[in-house]
Amino acid sequence: MLKSRSKRMTMDRLSASSTGSNSPETKSNMVLAIECLKGSSKADEWNQNMLQTGDIVEELKIGNYLCVPSPFKSGTTGIQKLLRESYKRNETSIHVRVRRGQDEFIQLLACIVPxxxxxxxxxxxxxxxxxxxxxxxxSDRTEEDCLAVQGSKSFRVETALRRAKLQDGYVGYPWEKKMQDLMPVANSSCFLSLLLLPKASDSGGAQYNDLEDTLSRANAWLAASQAHGVPIVFLNIQTESLLTKISGETASATVNAGSLSDLSNLANVSLYGFEDYHGVDIGVVRAVRLWYAPFGGELAVEIKLQETDLKLGFAISRTDEGFIYISSVIDSDEKEDAGPTPSTRSGLTYLYKEAQKASKLLIVSRVSNEKVLPWMVSSTGAIRCYDTISLSQKLSLHRHALRPILLHVFVWDPSLVSVSKIGKYNKPVTTAAPPPVMAIPPPQEIHLPQGPPQPTNDNKVHAEVASDVKVLQRDTAGEVSFRFNDFSVSTNWV
Incomplete structure (x- = not known):
């Protein structure tokens, strides 16, 4: 009898335990919940009409053939199987109905994608x-978890912030139109620079001076140009690496693969080498690029020609540093029978006189929008620049063809652009403002001459007299320098 009572009490306890485990208070009520994977690109991302993490899915309608209400068998596993089958049948349109809270329902029209x-x-x-x-x-969540997430907007925002990733991509850009419409000179930059190669320390070109020597020569070129009256200012200076094929003995230093200690040896060398995978010795030349700008920008001067013009009315020369400049002008008067020269009508004569007053050179930077500035210094120290004789011939051909000449000159005073400053003849047409500059202190104080500057090596131009064109020959030394013969021509004017 005791055994029967004990057995009955044990069964009652197990029954009570089983009944308690199935009660709503202890059973986890699993539901299908929404998980936001990627936020909206619109401003209404946190609008109440958008699905949010924690929303409880009540119904799914796929295309026009299937409607699945909750509860969902097998949770996310069953839903993924359903989505996969629908995607394979090309039934990708889906309508989702979710519940937020107890009585708020929201819908989303979407498509199924991998x-x-x-x-x-x-x-x-x-x-x-x-x-x-x-x-x-x-995702599979309990209803209690979903309600807790729904009640915490800050949680959703923090979750989205943690998952948010910045994206980048490529967008088209109308380069040709911008370069035509926005540049002072179409398809030509306003950035001016001089590239200096390291100087060879021997006649065979096997050894080169160090980087400090190249930097010093760049500084000297800039200081000498300013001392001669070239109105330029320093912008920036940088090293520029150029690849070449060398022999092992030529390099000042070498770099071995996997050895960072060799980098300390490259601090001041201008040429170092390394061996590529095929055993070829590659040399890296450390050139120096000096960036500069005209103090007041560039000014365009259009010289219009007439059939009665016998001369252009100005002469051009070149400084030791390679700059082309207006060396002299004819100061004509309208009362003369021939009338004013083209240089006077265009305002070039006025600019030349203003440059003399300011002890500056009137530098020609472009001819027909083509740059005529020095642009490289070779390893022998020669400056690669433009030939004044060929330039003189081109200007003479312009006069004979009655084609207008467009010159750009460096400006030292931006106020010269105003109409009142140009005088009663044609004014320069456009100007390109200089970029912001950074001053570089000169090694010593430079005193500019009070009168018109006279460079030591002018290389003055001799051009045509009256209507005859005298073809002048150029004697070139290599490809980076010029030698000029002493031509016995009666005039220096073009």
């Missing part, structure tokens, strides 16, 4: 029709 970022087995997600950047997925 989730490329998912790991493991291929998963599928929903992409909004209205905003393709907004995607959601599914």
């Amino acid at each position: 989730n490329e970022s998912s790991s493991g087995r291929k998963q599928y997600m929903l992409k909004s029709i209205d905003d393709p950047n907004y995607t959601v997925g599914f």
Whole structure:
């Protein structure tokens, strides 16, 4: 009898335990919840009409053939199987109805797409029709968890912030139109520079001076140009690496693969080498590029020609540093029978006189929009610049063809651009403002001459007299320097 009572008490206890485990208070009520995978690109991302993480899925309608209400068998596993089968049948349109809180329902029209970022087995997600950047997925949660997430907007924002990633891409740009419309000189930059190669320390070109020597020569070129009256200012200086093929003995230093200690040996060398995978010795030349700018920008002067013009009315020369400049002008008067020269009508004569007053050279930077500035210094120390004789011939041909000449000159005073300053003849047409400059202190104080500057090596131009064109020959030394014969021509004017 005791055994029967004990057995009955044990069965009652097990029954009570079983009944308690099935009670609503202890059983976890699992539901299918929304997981926001990618935020909207619109400003209404946190609008109440958008699906949010923690929303409880109540119903799914796929195309026009299937409607699945909650509860969902097998949770996310069953839903992924359903989405995969629908995607294979090209039935990708889906209508999602979710519940937020107890009585708020929201709907989303989306399409089924693969989730490329998912790991493991291929998963599928929903992409909004209205905003393709907004995607959601599914997860298994308890209803209590969903309600807690729904009640905490800050949690959703923090979750989205943690998952948010910045994206980049390529966009088209109308380069040709911008270069035509916005540049002072179409398709030509306003950046001016001089590239200096390291100087060879021997006649065979096997050894080169160090980087400090190249920097010093760049500084000397800039200081000498300013001392001669070239109105330029320092912008920046940088090293520029150029690749070449060398022999092992030529390099001042070498770099071995995997050895960082060799980098300290390259601090001041101008040429170092390394061996590539095929055993070829590659040399890296450390050139120096000096960036500079005209103090007041560039000014365009258009010289219009007439049939009665016998001369252009100005002469051009070149400084030791390679700059082309107006060396002299004819000061004509309208009362003369021939009338004013083209240089007077265009305002070039006025600019030349103003340059003399300011002890500056009137530098020609472009001819017909083509730059005529020095642009490189070779390893022998020769400056690569433009030939004044060929330039003289081109200007003479312009006069004979009655084609207008467009010159750009360096400006030292931006106020010269104003109409009142140009005088009663044609004014320069456009100006390119200089970029912001950074001062570089000269090694010593430079005193500019009070009168018109006279460079030591002018290389003055001799051009045509009256209507005859005298073809002058150029004697070149190599490809980086010029030698001029002493031509016995009766005039220096073009």
